[in-house]
Amino acid sequence: MAFDVAGDAYGRFMGRYSEPLAARFVDWLSPPAEAVALDVGCGPGALTAVLVDRYGSDRVHAADPSPPFLKALQERLPEVDVRQAAAAQLPWEDGEFDLTLASLVVHFMPDPVAGLTEMRRVTKPGGVVAATVWDLAGQRAPVSLLRLAALDLDRRAPGEEALPGAVRGQLAAYFDKAGLVQIEETELEVAVAYQSFEEWWEPNTLGVGPAGDYVRSLTPQKRDALRDRCRERTGEAPFEIRSTAWAVAGRV
Numbered sequence: 001m002a003f004d005v006a007g008d009a010y011g012r013f014m015g016r017y018s019e020p021l022a023a024r025f026v027d028w029l030s031p032p033a034e035a036v037a038l039d040v041g042c043g044p045g046a047l048t049a050v051l052v053d054r055y056g057s058d059r060v061h062a063a064d065p066s067p068p069f070l071k072a073l074q075e076r077l078p079e080v081d082v083r084q085a086a087a088a089q090l091p092w093e094d095g096e097f098d099l100t101l102a103s104l105v106v107h108f109m110p111d112p113v114a115g116l117t118e119m120r121r122v123t124k125p126g127g128v129v130a131a132t133v134w135d136l137a138g139q140r141a142p143v144s145l146l147r148l149a150a151l152d153l154d155r156r157a158p159g160e161e162a163l164p165g166a167v168r169g170q171l172a173a174y175f176d177k178a179g180l181v182q183i184e185e186t187e188l189e190v191a192v193a194y195q196s197f198e199e200w201w202e203p204n205t206l207g208v209g210p211a212g213d214y215v216r217s218l219t220p221q222k223r224d225a226l227r228d229r230c231r232e233r234t235g236e237a238p239f240e241i242r243s244t245a246w247a248v249a250g251r252v
């Protein structure tokens with residue numbers, strides 16, 4: 001499973017992007033000063049930590065199906081109520097939350113409308129459900145540089161462009177189908193600086209997510225060729241990788 005990896009590996013690979021994205025996401029939502037919040041697909045806690053800073057541990061709850069990520073979250077934020085669950089089956093009562101969020105999770109839901117409908121169920125009338133997804137189809141995701149390098153070498157290399165929500169407008173359409181109203185959408189950009197090529201490359205080899213699975217599936221020779229192609233694409237260090245996510249919010 002793409003997310004059956006240690007929280008530390010995730011932090012070095014996607015956490016570099018998801019931590020600043022979580023802060024931007026919550027700023028964009030400008031949520032109420034007082035709220036009870038749920039982070040769905042919390043991973044090791046990028047967004048959970050932002051919510052805890054605002055509302056305190058006793059008002060923030062979290063869920064994720066991945067045992068190593070739940071362990072990492074418990075170590076990082078031991079006071080938070082965290083439960084092992086997928087978005088489509090949340091172990092909370094109807095209308096418990098003011099704010100139910102999922103950052104970079106809808107891509108991985110087997111049925112995004114079912115997941116968002118369940119997020120709506122656990123949210124109070126008038127409360128907010130919101131999510132982010134990377135622009136994978138537009139090649140503006142953190143994995144896009146690797147993806148384009150892989151395509152340079154193998155036109156049939158598997159990619160993430162067809163994941164749910166990867167195409168412009170798709171996430172907002174899921175919100176509509178899930179019965180949310182007053183839907184708003186924006187783009188959020190994050191930039192991550194790398195001091196060396198190795199600092200960028202090494203996290204790609206840790207087996208995190210579909211891109212990490214792909215790198216691990218290659219023979220050593222093909223992996224070296226991919227690394228060399230990526231180096232041509234990054235150019236000389238230091239360099240910056242810019243990534244864009246769509247954020248969508250709707251009301252119950």
Ligand SMILES: C[S@@+](CC[C@H](N)C(=O)[O-])C[C@H]1O[C@@H](n2cnc3c(N)ncnc32)[C@H](O)[C@@H]1O
Pocket residue numbers: 003014015018019022040041042043044045046047063064065066069085086087088102103104105108109110115
């Ligand atoms: C890219 S990570 C995002 C983690 C975290 N939200 C962040 O921003 O760093 C995707 C997360 O979705 C979780 N996930 C995968 N399928 C899920 C599902 N059906 N419902 C909820 N979470 C899921 C994974 O275990 C993983 O923690």
